Amino acid sequence: MAIVPLRRRLDRLERLATELSVSIKVERRMCRDMDWPGLLQLVDEKLEQSEADEALINEILAFVGEAAATPVLEYGNGKNGEPLLDEESQPVFEQHFFVSWLMGLLTGSWSLPEDLPRRFLEGFASRYGTIMWRCEECLSGLGNGVLDKGGPYNACPICNSANLSHKYLGGPPWDPPWVYRASEDVWAAKRPQRMTTKKR
Numbered sequence: 001m002a003i004v005p006l007r008r009r010l011d012r013l014e015r016l017a018t019e020l021s022v023s024i025k026v027e028r029r030m031c032r033d034m035d036w037p038g039l040l041q042l043v044d045e046k047l048e049q050s051e052a053d054e055a056l057i058n059e060i061l062a063f064v065g066e067a068a069a070t071p072v073l074e075y076g077n078g079k080n081g082e083p084l085l086d087e088e089s090q091p092v093f094e095q096h097f098f099v100s101w102l103m104g105l106l107t108g109s110w111s112l113p114e115d116l117p118r119r120f121l122e123g124f125a126s127r128y129g130t131i132m133w134r135c136e137e138c139l140s141g142l143g144n145g146v147l148d149k150g151g152p153y154n155a156c157p158i159c160n161s162a163n164l165s166h167k168y169l170g171g172p173p174w175d176p177p178w179v180y181r182a183s184e185d186v187w188a189a190k191r192p193q194r195m196t197t198k199k200r
């Protein structure tokens with residue numbers, strides 16, 4: 001089985017990605033200055049060089065294609081399973097979280113690992129999921145598709161650090177899937193500031 005390049009599968013997402021204006025502060029950015037075609041080409045190369053077997057990569061890309069061909073349906077507010085339409089009255093399609101990961105690379109939510117080992121890619125090998133964790137050492141965004149592949153990460157599959165944060169899932173407003181705030185940081189910011197100074 002040949003791998004159909006991502007850039008061919010995802011051409012029509014280009015507009016969406018270029019419209020993104022989310023700005024996240026991450027100290028070690030990797031891809032924020034890249035454009036969508038350049039990023040897809042780079043990720044394609046990394047997939048080709050990956051130690052992961054073609055079957056796993058094709059499994060992920062099949063999920064990407066399946067989601068991209070599935071219209072989002074609307075319920076409630078007088079709607080009963082009708083296709084959701086965008087501002088130009090075009091149907092909106094689902095977005096697999098591997099695509100969300102690509103978008104998060106451009107917005108600086110996480111970094112692009114040097115290599116894409118099998119255990120990292122397993123994080124995206126399910127039909128539904130999200131980028132649930134981030135390694136706070138190498139800033140890799142980690143998908144929770146691993147829950148279907150033998151359980152969650154005990155350590156970062158890229159740098160082996162155990163310093164993994166968890167995505168903040170609270171709302172409203174809910175962060176889009178390509179935006180990452182560590183729940184630890186959100187809760188720390190919510191904690192009331194003490195007026196007293198630290199003991200010396």
Ligand SMILES: [Zn+2]
Nearest residue numbers: 135138156159
């Ligand atoms: Zn790491």
